[in-house]
Protein backbone atom coordinates (compact mmCIF):
# COMPACT_ATOMS: atom_id res chain seq x y z
CA UNK A 70 0.00 0.00 0.00
CA UNK A 71 1.15 3.54 -0.77
CA UNK A 72 2.42 5.55 2.25
CA UNK A 73 0.20 8.50 3.25
CA UNK A 74 1.45 11.93 2.23
CA UNK A 75 3.07 14.29 4.73
CA UNK A 76 0.30 16.41 6.36
CA UNK A 77 -2.22 13.54 5.88
CA UNK A 78 -3.18 10.67 8.20
CA UNK A 79 -4.28 12.70 11.24
CA UNK A 80 -4.88 10.28 14.16
CA UNK A 81 -7.10 12.66 16.17
CA UNK A 82 -10.79 11.97 16.69
CA UNK A 83 -12.09 15.46 15.94
CA UNK A 84 -14.95 15.05 18.45
CA UNK A 85 -17.74 16.18 16.14
CA UNK A 86 -20.39 15.36 18.77
CA UNK A 87 -18.50 16.45 21.90
CA UNK A 88 -17.45 19.83 20.51
CA UNK A 89 -21.09 20.92 20.09
CA UNK A 90 -21.31 21.09 23.91
CA UNK A 91 -19.66 24.44 24.73
CA UNK A 92 -19.46 23.62 28.46
CA UNK A 93 -17.66 20.35 27.72
CA UNK A 94 -15.12 22.17 25.50
CA UNK A 95 -14.55 24.80 28.23
CA UNK A 96 -14.01 22.06 30.86
CA UNK A 97 -11.59 20.14 28.62
CA UNK A 98 -9.67 23.36 27.87
CA UNK A 99 -8.59 23.61 31.51
CA UNK A 100 -8.49 19.87 32.34
CA UNK A 101 -5.07 18.85 33.73
CA UNK A 102 -4.82 15.95 31.25
CA UNK A 103 -5.38 18.12 28.18
CA UNK A 104 -2.50 19.02 25.88
CA UNK A 105 -1.70 22.23 24.01
CA UNK A 106 0.33 22.78 20.85
CA UNK A 107 1.65 26.37 20.93
CA UNK A 108 2.13 28.50 17.81
CA UNK A 109 3.81 31.85 17.34
CA UNK A 110 3.16 33.75 14.08
CA UNK A 111 1.91 30.42 12.71
CA UNK A 112 5.23 28.76 13.52
CA UNK A 113 4.82 25.61 15.59
CA UNK A 114 6.65 24.59 18.78
CA UNK A 115 9.00 21.68 18.02
CA UNK A 116 10.91 19.54 20.50
CA UNK A 117 14.71 19.23 20.47
CA UNK A 118 14.59 15.49 19.68
CA UNK A 119 16.11 14.11 16.51
CA UNK A 120 13.94 14.02 14.46
CA UNK A 121 11.95 16.75 16.22
CA UNK A 122 8.33 16.21 17.24
CA UNK A 123 5.35 18.45 17.97
CA UNK A 124 5.94 20.34 21.24
CA UNK A 125 2.76 19.37 23.11
CA UNK A 126 2.55 21.02 26.55
CA UNK A 127 0.37 20.00 29.51
CA UNK A 128 -2.46 22.51 30.02
CA UNK A 129 -0.96 23.75 33.32
CA UNK A 130 2.06 25.03 31.41
CA UNK A 131 -0.04 27.36 29.24
CA UNK A 132 -3.03 28.07 31.52
CA UNK A 133 -4.12 30.72 32.24
CA UNK A 134 -3.79 31.64 28.56
CA UNK A 135 -2.46 35.14 27.77
CA UNK A 136 -5.22 37.73 27.28
CA UNK A 137 -6.59 37.56 23.72
CA UNK A 138 -4.72 34.36 22.84
CA UNK A 139 -6.77 32.41 20.26
CA UNK A 140 -7.12 28.69 20.98
CA UNK A 141 -8.93 25.85 19.24
CA UNK A 142 -9.96 22.30 20.08
CA UNK A 143 -8.34 19.86 17.65
CA UNK A 144 -9.73 16.55 18.90
CA UNK A 145 -8.99 13.57 21.12
CA UNK A 146 -6.31 10.91 21.17
CA UNK A 147 -6.43 8.07 23.72
CA UNK A 148 -9.15 9.97 25.58
CA UNK A 149 -7.00 13.11 25.97
CA UNK A 150 -8.18 16.41 24.48
CA UNK A 151 -5.70 18.21 22.25
CA UNK A 152 -5.75 21.97 21.64
CA UNK A 153 -3.72 24.48 19.64
CA UNK A 154 -2.99 27.95 21.00
CA UNK A 155 -1.59 31.08 19.38
CA UNK A 156 0.92 32.87 21.63
CA UNK A 157 1.69 35.66 19.13
CA UNK A 158 -0.18 38.25 21.21
CA UNK A 159 2.22 37.79 24.16
CA UNK A 160 5.86 37.51 23.12
CA UNK A 161 6.95 37.13 26.77
CA UNK A 162 4.75 34.02 27.09
CA UNK A 163 6.13 32.59 23.82
CA UNK A 164 9.71 33.21 24.91
CA UNK A 165 9.01 31.70 28.34
CA UNK A 166 7.77 28.52 26.68
CA UNK A 167 10.95 28.28 24.60
CA UNK A 168 13.12 29.02 27.64
CA UNK A 169 11.36 26.53 29.98
CA UNK A 170 11.35 23.66 27.47
CA UNK A 171 14.53 24.28 25.47
CA UNK A 172 12.32 23.80 22.36
CA UNK A 173 11.76 26.31 19.55
CA UNK A 174 9.13 27.68 17.15
CA UNK A 175 9.62 26.49 13.59
CA UNK A 176 8.08 27.30 10.20
CA UNK A 177 5.46 24.60 9.56
CA UNK A 178 6.71 23.59 6.11
CA UNK A 179 10.17 23.08 7.50
CA UNK A 180 8.65 21.22 10.48
CA UNK A 181 6.84 18.90 8.04
CA UNK A 182 10.16 18.16 6.35
CA UNK A 183 11.97 17.41 9.59
CA UNK A 184 9.41 15.50 11.67
CA UNK A 185 8.53 11.83 11.33
CA UNK A 186 5.48 11.93 9.08
CA UNK A 187 3.04 10.24 11.51
CA UNK A 188 2.21 13.46 13.34
CA UNK A 189 2.22 15.94 10.49
CA UNK A 190 -1.55 15.46 9.99
CA UNK A 191 -2.20 17.08 13.37
CA UNK A 192 0.13 19.91 12.41
CA UNK A 193 -1.79 20.51 9.17
CA UNK A 194 -5.11 20.65 10.98
CA UNK A 195 -3.76 22.93 13.74
CA UNK A 196 -2.08 25.42 11.42
CA UNK A 197 -4.95 25.68 8.94
CA UNK A 198 -7.70 25.92 11.56
CA UNK A 199 -5.86 28.33 13.83
CA UNK A 200 -5.04 30.57 10.87
CA UNK A 201 -8.67 30.51 9.71
CA UNK A 202 -9.92 31.51 13.17
CA UNK A 203 -7.34 34.29 13.45
CA UNK A 204 -8.45 35.72 10.09
CA UNK A 205 -12.21 35.47 10.66
CA UNK A 206 -12.69 37.62 13.72
CA UNK A 207 -15.21 39.71 11.77
CA UNK A 208 -18.30 38.71 9.82
CA UNK A 209 -17.90 38.89 6.03
CA UNK A 210 -21.65 39.60 5.73
CA UNK A 211 -22.17 42.51 8.16
CA UNK A 212 -18.74 43.31 9.64
CA UNK A 213 -19.69 42.56 13.28
CA UNK A 214 -17.13 40.77 15.53
CA UNK A 215 -17.70 36.98 15.44
CA UNK A 216 -17.66 34.46 18.31
CA UNK A 217 -15.85 31.14 18.18
CA UNK A 218 -18.10 28.04 18.51
CA UNK A 219 -17.54 24.25 18.66
CA UNK A 220 -13.97 24.81 19.76
CA UNK A 221 -13.09 26.73 16.58
CA UNK A 222 -15.05 24.80 13.96
CA UNK A 223 -17.52 27.62 13.42
CA UNK A 224 -17.64 31.39 13.98
CA UNK A 225 -21.05 32.85 14.78
CA UNK A 226 -22.04 36.43 14.06
CA UNK A 227 -24.24 37.92 16.81
CA UNK A 228 -24.99 40.85 14.46
CA UNK A 229 -26.70 39.04 11.55
CA UNK A 230 -26.77 35.45 12.81
CA UNK A 231 -24.50 34.14 9.99
CA UNK A 232 -22.45 30.99 10.68
CA UNK A 233 -18.98 30.85 9.11
CA UNK A 234 -17.14 27.53 8.71
CA UNK A 235 -13.43 26.84 8.04
CA UNK A 236 -12.71 26.81 4.29
CA UNK A 237 -10.48 24.49 2.28
CA UNK A 238 -9.43 25.52 -1.23
CA UNK A 239 -9.13 22.60 -3.70
CA UNK A 240 -6.07 22.74 -5.94
CA UNK A 241 -5.49 20.32 -8.82
CA UNK A 242 -1.93 19.18 -9.48
CA UNK A 243 -1.15 17.11 -12.57
CA UNK A 244 1.68 15.28 -14.22
CA UNK A 245 0.97 15.29 -17.96
CA UNK A 246 2.46 12.33 -19.79
CA UNK A 247 3.38 12.06 -23.47
CA UNK A 248 2.89 8.31 -23.75
CA UNK A 249 4.40 7.92 -27.24
CA UNK A 250 7.65 9.75 -26.42
CA UNK A 251 7.87 8.44 -22.82
CA UNK A 252 8.30 11.90 -21.30
CA UNK A 253 6.40 14.13 -18.87
CA UNK A 254 5.54 17.81 -18.74
CA UNK A 255 6.90 19.84 -15.82
CA UNK A 256 6.80 23.56 -15.22
CA UNK A 257 8.59 26.26 -13.27
CA UNK A 258 6.20 28.88 -11.91
CA UNK A 259 7.29 32.31 -10.74
CA UNK A 260 8.06 32.46 -7.02
CA UNK A 261 9.27 29.52 -4.98
CA UNK A 262 10.04 27.12 -7.86
CA UNK A 263 11.86 29.87 -9.77
CA UNK A 264 13.97 30.67 -6.69
CA UNK A 265 14.82 26.97 -6.28
CA UNK A 266 15.32 26.55 -10.06
CA UNK A 267 13.02 23.54 -9.72
CA UNK A 268 10.34 22.06 -11.99
CA UNK A 269 7.10 20.58 -10.73
CA UNK A 270 3.76 19.14 -11.80
CA UNK A 271 1.38 21.84 -13.04
CA UNK A 272 -0.96 23.11 -10.31
CA UNK A 273 -3.73 25.61 -9.86
CA UNK A 274 -6.77 26.49 -7.76
CA UNK A 275 -10.07 25.02 -8.91
CA UNK A 276 -12.71 27.44 -10.11
CA UNK A 277 -16.25 27.43 -8.79
CA UNK A 278 -18.64 25.25 -10.79
CA UNK A 279 -15.85 23.07 -12.16
CA UNK A 280 -15.14 19.35 -11.77
CA UNK A 281 -11.63 18.00 -11.19
CA UNK A 282 -11.21 16.79 -14.78
CA UNK A 283 -12.24 20.19 -16.14
CA UNK A 284 -9.88 22.00 -13.78
CA UNK A 285 -6.97 19.80 -14.90
CA UNK A 286 -7.71 20.44 -18.58
CA UNK A 287 -8.12 24.19 -18.02
CA UNK A 288 -4.96 24.64 -15.92
CA UNK A 289 -2.76 22.62 -18.28
CA UNK A 290 -4.15 24.56 -21.26
CA UNK A 291 -3.63 27.91 -19.46
CA UNK A 292 -0.11 27.23 -18.20
CA UNK A 293 1.30 25.13 -21.06
CA UNK A 294 -1.11 25.34 -24.00
CA UNK A 295 -1.41 21.53 -24.03
CA UNK A 296 -4.66 19.58 -24.49
CA UNK A 297 -5.10 16.57 -22.19
CA UNK A 298 -7.18 13.39 -22.14
CA UNK A 299 -7.65 10.44 -19.77
CA UNK A 300 -7.30 12.37 -16.51
CA UNK A 301 -6.81 9.93 -13.63
CA UNK A 302 -6.94 10.60 -9.91
CA UNK A 303 -3.85 9.49 -7.97
CA UNK A 304 -4.07 10.77 -4.36
CA UNK A 305 -4.63 13.91 -2.33
CA UNK A 306 -2.73 15.92 0.25
CA UNK A 307 -3.83 18.48 2.85
CA UNK A 308 -1.61 21.53 2.27
CA UNK A 309 -1.97 24.00 5.14
CA UNK A 310 -0.42 27.06 3.42
CA UNK A 311 -2.90 28.44 4.22
CA UNK A 312 -5.61 25.79 3.70
CA UNK A 313 -5.55 23.89 0.42
CA UNK A 314 -6.36 20.34 -0.54
CA UNK A 315 -4.02 19.18 -3.29
CA UNK A 316 -5.82 16.80 -5.69
CA UNK A 317 -3.16 14.80 -7.49
CA UNK A 318 -3.85 13.58 -11.03
CA UNK A 319 -2.04 12.12 -14.00
CA UNK A 320 -3.24 12.99 -17.51
CA UNK A 321 -2.23 12.05 -21.02
CA UNK A 322 -1.18 14.71 -23.51
CA UNK A 323 -3.46 15.01 -26.52
CA UNK A 324 -1.19 17.65 -28.09
CA UNK A 325 2.52 18.22 -27.45
CA UNK A 326 3.46 21.74 -28.65
CA UNK A 327 4.05 23.94 -25.60
CA UNK A 328 2.52 27.41 -25.56
CA UNK A 329 3.46 28.72 -22.13
CA UNK A 330 1.72 31.39 -20.03
CA UNK A 331 4.60 33.86 -19.55
CA UNK A 332 2.91 35.68 -16.71
CA UNK A 333 2.62 32.72 -14.33
CA UNK A 334 5.43 30.48 -15.60
CA UNK A 335 9.13 31.00 -16.23
CA UNK A 336 9.49 27.70 -18.11
CA UNK A 337 7.59 24.57 -19.14
CA UNK A 338 9.41 21.58 -20.66
CA UNK A 339 9.09 17.92 -21.54
CA UNK A 340 11.51 15.73 -19.55
CA UNK A 341 12.33 12.13 -20.43
CA UNK A 342 12.00 9.31 -17.93
CA UNK A 343 15.75 8.74 -17.39
CA UNK A 344 16.29 12.41 -16.49
CA UNK A 345 13.29 12.45 -14.15
CA UNK A 346 14.48 9.29 -12.36
CA UNK A 347 17.89 10.91 -11.82
CA UNK A 348 16.25 14.11 -10.56
CA UNK A 349 14.15 12.18 -8.04
CA UNK A 350 17.39 10.83 -6.59
CA UNK A 351 19.02 14.29 -6.68
CA UNK A 352 21.53 13.14 -9.32
CA UNK A 353 20.50 15.26 -12.30
CA UNK A 354 22.39 18.34 -13.39
CA UNK A 355 19.52 19.35 -15.69
CA UNK A 356 16.51 18.99 -13.44
CA UNK A 357 15.53 19.64 -9.81
CA UNK A 358 12.12 18.42 -8.59
CA UNK A 359 10.32 19.05 -5.26
CA UNK A 360 11.23 16.84 -2.29
CA UNK A 361 9.04 14.16 -0.64
CA UNK A 362 7.09 16.69 1.45
CA UNK A 363 5.17 17.64 -1.71
CA UNK A 364 2.57 15.51 -3.48
CA UNK A 365 4.26 16.77 -6.67
CA UNK A 366 7.26 14.55 -5.87
CA UNK A 367 5.07 11.45 -5.52
CA UNK A 368 3.07 12.11 -8.70
CA UNK A 369 6.26 12.54 -10.69
CA UNK A 370 7.69 9.41 -9.08
CA UNK A 371 4.48 7.44 -9.77
CA UNK A 372 4.86 8.08 -13.48
CA UNK A 373 8.67 7.69 -13.59
CA UNK A 374 8.66 4.36 -11.75
CA UNK A 375 5.56 3.05 -13.54
CA UNK A 376 3.48 2.79 -10.38
CA UNK A 377 0.73 0.22 -10.91
CA UNK A 378 -2.28 2.49 -10.58
CA UNK A 379 -1.45 4.00 -13.97
CA UNK A 380 -2.70 0.93 -15.71
CA UNK A 381 -5.17 -0.18 -13.07
CA UNK A 382 -7.52 2.79 -12.82
CA UNK A 383 -10.15 3.19 -15.51
CA UNK A 384 -9.94 6.42 -17.49
CA UNK A 385 -12.45 9.07 -16.46
CA UNK A 386 -15.63 8.75 -18.52
CA UNK A 387 -15.69 12.55 -18.81
CA UNK A 388 -12.32 13.08 -20.41
CA UNK A 389 -11.93 11.01 -23.53
CA UNK A 390 -10.29 11.48 -26.89
CA UNK A 391 -10.34 15.04 -28.10
CA UNK A 392 -11.79 16.53 -24.91
CA UNK A 393 -10.20 19.76 -23.81
CA UNK A 394 -10.36 23.49 -23.46
CA UNK A 395 -12.46 25.19 -26.08
CA UNK A 396 -14.19 22.08 -27.42
Ligand SMILES: NC(=O)C1=CN([C@@H]2O[C@H](COP(=O)(O)OP(=O)(O)OC[C@H]3O[C@@H](n4cnc5c(N)ncnc54)[C@H](O)[C@@H]3O)[C@@H](O)[C@H]2O)C=CC1
Pocket residue numbers: 238240242258260269272273274306308310311313315359362363364365366
Ligand atom coordinates in the same frame (compact mmCIF):
# COMPACT_ATOMS: atom_id res chain seq x y z
N1 LIG B 1 2.11 20.14 -2.18
C1 LIG B 1 2.56 20.33 -3.42
O1 LIG B 1 3.15 19.43 -4.04
C2 LIG B 1 2.30 21.62 -4.14
C3 LIG B 1 1.50 22.59 -3.57
N2 LIG B 1 1.19 23.72 -4.28
C4 LIG B 1 0.27 24.68 -3.66
O2 LIG B 1 -0.88 24.80 -4.49
C5 LIG B 1 -1.39 26.11 -4.44
C6 LIG B 1 -1.58 26.63 -5.86
O3 LIG B 1 -0.38 26.58 -6.55
P1 LIG B 1 -0.02 27.73 -7.58
O4 LIG B 1 -1.13 27.90 -8.57
O5 LIG B 1 1.36 27.48 -8.07
O6 LIG B 1 -0.07 28.89 -6.49
P2 LIG B 1 0.03 30.43 -6.36
O7 LIG B 1 0.02 30.65 -4.89
O8 LIG B 1 1.13 30.94 -7.21
O9 LIG B 1 -1.38 30.94 -6.92
C7 LIG B 1 -1.59 31.31 -8.23
C8 LIG B 1 -2.61 32.42 -8.28
O10 LIG B 1 -3.88 31.95 -7.84
C9 LIG B 1 -4.58 33.01 -7.19
N3 LIG B 1 -5.00 32.55 -5.86
C10 LIG B 1 -4.33 32.58 -4.69
N4 LIG B 1 -5.05 32.01 -3.71
C11 LIG B 1 -6.18 31.60 -4.29
C12 LIG B 1 -7.32 30.91 -3.80
N5 LIG B 1 -7.41 30.55 -2.52
N6 LIG B 1 -8.28 30.60 -4.68
C13 LIG B 1 -8.20 30.93 -5.96
N7 LIG B 1 -7.15 31.60 -6.50
C14 LIG B 1 -6.15 31.93 -5.66
C15 LIG B 1 -3.64 34.20 -7.13
O11 LIG B 1 -3.98 35.06 -8.18
C16 LIG B 1 -2.29 33.59 -7.36
O12 LIG B 1 -1.43 34.50 -7.98
C17 LIG B 1 -0.40 26.92 -3.59
O13 LIG B 1 -0.96 26.96 -2.29
C18 LIG B 1 0.85 26.08 -3.59
O14 LIG B 1 1.58 26.23 -2.40
C19 LIG B 1 1.63 23.92 -5.56
C20 LIG B 1 2.45 22.99 -6.14
C21 LIG B 1 2.91 21.82 -5.46
